[in-house]
Amino acid sequence: MTEMVANGSEVAGNRAGKYLTFRLGEEEFGLEILKVQEIIQLQSITRVPRTPDYVRGVINLRGKVIPVVDLRLKFGLLRAQDTERTCIVVVQIRHADGVVVMGTIIDEVREVLDIPGASIEDAPSFGASIETEFILGMGKIGQSVKILLDIDKVLSGQEIHNIQAASA
């Protein structure tokens, strides 16, 4: 038991840091700030045929064409109408071929929080119904809980293969 606690705090220590928090539906999420390149307004997105529906398409980011993923759909939430608060968080993720720039559509950006390791807990197991692999941990801020995302896992590796598989 003591060993587990020690382990937990060690992992939590690595997870401490600044997080960009945002809202997706009714849930609050956090993204490691170091992964965030910039936040841009929603702009016209060109749909790419034969890709899964959570891939909204591609946009022109100052001359670079980058894919944009709708995190709502990615997490299986209902599609929502875009509002003036909807925006694209551009993240740099680690991918097999190196660092890849991608856009993620979220409902609303909240703030940047400095979350100490002590306030971060591992995600509880929800059984097979909910996959928790892409959750870095749960950040406790006052009364609320932020789901801290491991964005590399959310968007890369297996998932990108899925994009390809779905489109093949």
Place this chain on the structure above:
Amino acid sequence: MPIPTDKQKIRQDLEEFRRSLEKGEKNLANSLLSLLETLCEMGGIPGAMRTLARRLAATAGGIASGAEGSKKELSKLIQGLTKLERSLEDSPMFGDHPEPNPAVAPRESTPPDSEEMDLLERFASRQRTELEEFEVAILEREKGTAVGDEFVKRYLHTLKGEFGVLDLGEWSNLVHEVETALDEKRLGTEGLLRLKDLIGDRLGRLNSARGRAVSEEDRQTVFGAPPSQFPSGPASDPATSTNFAGDPSFLVDFIAEGGDHIHNIEKSLLKLEINPNDEESINLVFRSCHTLKGLAAFLELRDIQRLAHSAESLMDRARNHAIVLGGQHVDVLLEATDAFRHLVDGLEKQVTGGSWEPPPNLEALIDRLCDADYLPPMPALAPEKSSRKMGELLVEKGVAPEAVERALRRQQEGDVRPLGEILIRAGDANPRDVGQILSQKAQAAKSPDGKSLSVEETIRVPVQRLDLLIDAIGEAVIAQSMVWADPRLQEVRDLPLENKIAQATLMLRQIQELSMSLRMVGIRSTFQKMSRLVRDLARKLDKQIELCMEGEDTELDKTVVENIGDPLVHMVRNSVDHGIELAPDRIAAGKPVQGRICLRAYHKAGSVFIEIEDDGKGLDREAILRKAIASGKAKADQSYSDAEVHQMVFLPGLSTAKAVTDVSGRGVGMDVVKKNIEALRGAVEIRSEKGVGSSFVIRLPLTLAIIQGMVVRSRGERYIVPTLSILTTVRPEEGRVHTVVGKGEVLNLRGDIVRLVRLGRIFSDSTENDGSDAQGVVIVVEDAFGRKIGIVVDEILEQQQVVIKNIGGGMGQVPGITGGAVMSDGSVSLILDVGAVVKIASE
């Protein structure tokens, strides 16, 4: 004198000592010695610094005892002190974290800690530029300038010291040896260049134990073979002297590298034949001979070593202007080249276990090389001679007059080839003689002091930076067109303003075009690789093949040039292997014994064409067709045009079938060739006539970055269809579109039945026909296999040039889409991959 312990003080004291030493006062050497010794024994100083201090202490000790008071030693000490001062300044406060065990002795073998790593990295990055300067200085020095000599010496000296500071003792020693060898004139330009290459090669690896070590091999690389071994070295038993008992991997390397050098020598010799004063070529031959000699000496290949040595000596005399290379020199040298080749081939055979005979006339050849400069100079041609007819000169060379007359008659009968060529082809004249006469004529035609062409100046820029610039300019163009397209601006009726904007647009376009040209490189190097390939293969297959190249200066996008190499190799190999017949067959077919393969590159109609033409036996139409029918790729009852049959060579199933390659002699991996070329957005076409020859024509886009595209709309999305793949566009009249069992649609296009594909339908998730696509425009495209298909879109918007962008990492390959393009309104449109669309449609 009290021994200071804090860093600042030590530095000051060192500086003081240095000053006084610079003034020539040596009486302080003893105090300096004790200071340095203290420094060595102090805890917490980096190992590198300790080594340097120790080295300096030894020198100072020598000076103090009066034994080594030479000026050189003194200046060495001063330089070392400067360095020590500098590293004291750079090093973090030593003494603050004393070493756990200060008594621990030399740290030479310990792996570098992070601080030293940092020093190493800084050293390596600085050296990269300094090595370039070093090279310039070496070459400058070769010309005999004092500046160059001084720079080289100073650089070596600094380098030695820096290696010392960095704890790289072995390197420091190596540089020291080089310095000494240089002083004693045992080492010349070649050695210095090799040192430079060696260091450059190792810079990145200095942090590893292997990189830190200087092996005997490295030393050999720099110093070459010990000079005492030749020319009169113990020539061991000549019969076995080419045998080699050592590590065969060295031999394999030598065979490859030696081949390159021989190739270079030959190429430069041919240049020298035309212009004997071409210093660059002289140096190249010299250098290659020298390297060959060194390599051969290392591997104890005495024959090659001796031959290379005599050739090198001859070239050395030419280099020092002791002799002017005449035809007779070049002849002997060319013979030597052949002998080299023979020897190296022999090695290759030995490695593979074959038998081989040494060249019989080697000794005589070496003698002749040594005597070559005493050969009577070629009789200078009197001016009026050069204006004489080719035929006369040839007869003088020993060509039968009847043969010349015969050739002249052929010319009158309409043969457009030059006289020399006719004679060579007919076997009446020796190519070397003809070459000599031609070069004499060329010389005579030139003004005596005709300067060589001025060399274009270049700057090397990292490709990445170039791409950034090109991207940025592309962005600027888009930004500009967004301004231009702004409706508010459209409303303004102001001629001067419009003129200004038009001017800016024009300038920007020019800049964009310029930026595209920055990525263009000549195809020369790729072609040159082929000449080696043809030679090797021809030799292996025992065929005589001449390779001619045209348009090597044709420029292509760098990426295209890099990627066209493999397909070219494949096709050239096919031509040599299967195209050109064996000599007896050629004679039987009434062709010249020597086969001919031509590589051509040229620009035409906005594309680049590369042709590989051979005068071999051509494609065997029947055999290909038979095989295609057998494998179900073609129908027995259908008639095919020649072009269609030739295209079958590229079919995957067909190419790998060995039976076909045996019969038709074509198609090993041709499908891969085709795929590679298509990946470059090019196309390949075959023209072939049985018994006469074949030619493969590759068409490539000028650049990969820009395409001409047709912007179309389909279900609200814009797509770009590459204009290159569009055959025609039609708006079908009522009744021309027929449905097939209610699903498929076809269009009767001037008698051709073309299948229709509705873009909206294959690209949308729903498959239902919502009726909105009943109308539309048909874009008839052709895929790589020549299959025609009609893509139905809602409307054609415009034609424009677009810059192709990758549609983002992490997106992977999207079928049907090759990339995206940023449109003038800043949004992204997708570019269709026509081949893939056809494929999707047929699924």
